Amino acid sequence: MHNKSAHELQELLAAGKVSSVELTKAVIHRIEQVENKVQAYVTVTKEEALKQAQVADERLKRKENITPLTGIPIAVKDNMCTAGLLTTCSSKILANYIAPYDATVVTKLKEAGAVIIGKTNMDEFAMGSSTENSGLHPTFNPWKLETVPGGSSGGSAAAVAADEAIMATGSDTGGSIRQPASFCGVVGFKPTYGRVSRYGLVAFASSLDQIGPITKDVTDSALFLNLLAGYDAKDSTSVSLPVPDYTKALVNNVKGMKLGFIKELLGQGIDSAIKEAVQKALKKFTELGAELIEVSLPSFEYAVATYYLIAPAEASSNLARYDGVKFGHRSKEAKDLLTMYYNTRREGFGNEVKRRIMIGTYALSAGYYDAYYLKALKVRTLIKQDFAKAFAKCDLLLSPTAPSVAFKTGEKLSDPLSMYLSDIATIPVNLAGLPAISLPCGLQNRLPIGLQIIGQEFGEEAILRAAFTYEQNTDWHKQKPTL
């Protein structure tokens, strides 16, 4: 039961063939079986989940107010606030933080009658591409335990891949939904900036952060996005455009669609197995009636450098709040206020977070602001313009999600720059605020390969249509890790 998708399970729940309590117990049993190997969770909320499942069952019995997610066990990334539950961001500095309120996405899940099964592990404050930067413990890739699950939403992607959750929320600042989805062979969707409320999402880089679904297939992604999307008065950057029914975009037909493949992301720096798999996917799309166009986005070469100035700059400002005054860790060695700040932050933050706070502080400091931060904001304009030019010629853009399959644990830890470069295909999308999905398109030595489909601003429907068509005509999404 735990290995089914949400839309398959919803049919069984609605028909009364299975109860949410039975389903939740099955998922908890699965967690008990494999969690010691995968370590996807920071917190598993067994008892609370069973209570929520009982309430969902009553709702299902009365056939009142049933949504596609009613009774479905869902995991929440641990940077989204859950009232009364730990919300740690996988950081020692928030190790004992109990959120006083729910994030808007969590409120929506509760209202829909979903069962929140636990909080998933991540790179500390979402800074990382392997979940090795978690201040609590690493997570391992269910396909091969000696490799990383990707990051920063590595816990969410691993939980869904290992059937420890039916779906999960992720957040994506430079690829943190798509890259782990790619490494774990699941579907990860980053919506347009502003499409989903960030209220209650612990801020990393506010102009780039966006919440989205991690699911077993494209249909579940559309169902989940239907719930998550929409304006929220509590997030002034959320957008008031009407939310379409995304399931209407699940059409098995790409005839006449113009698909651009990004030349720069099928060249140097991309592993040959990845290129081969993506070329095959492109061929599949042409067989299905889509038109392929080669496009060039020359500014991509500068995207990683741009991102690693802008995101740390925003982070250095956002993370100033962790000072040991109102919540979180406070150093015991604090004889005056300044040493309290110094020691609290030294003891509470891990290396990657410290590194990014330092880069950001430097890029914003007097004498360097123009050369680094302002320059990066200008290059961001050029990247956005390159996307606009490409979209003048095509409906969607295609590329690999990551330049390689999941790498070995520890392999990139001592070299931060090589870790940063693993986000080369996903970062430009966040800089331009665009929506993009990653879905499985191949395997290399039993490790999944992800295909990225990028859309125009608020063009989620076109992405879903192409992704759904690809999925219906291939069976990569049916491949499962053996644990």
Add this chain to the structure above:
Amino acid sequence: MKIDVDHVAKLARLGLTEEEKKLFGGQLSSILDYAAILQKLDTTNVLPTSHAIPMENVLREDKVIPCQNVKPILANGPEVTDHMFKVPKIIE
């Protein structure tokens, strides 16, 4: 690119050990050396983008809304007296 690690750490209110200063000094230099590729691009007359999607300031009605969750907020405080967060003495 050589960075004054002490100065940056002080601005960021980060206490660092000698070992960390050495480690980060080298790593930050190489990251900033990499970032120098941006200087190759001509950005004269290019406007900066701070938000990818056009944003407008949003104001709400100036109305007092009660704060419902004072207790759980205070419960997170490392040191709380009555309804106040305590910090080390600031003025001698």
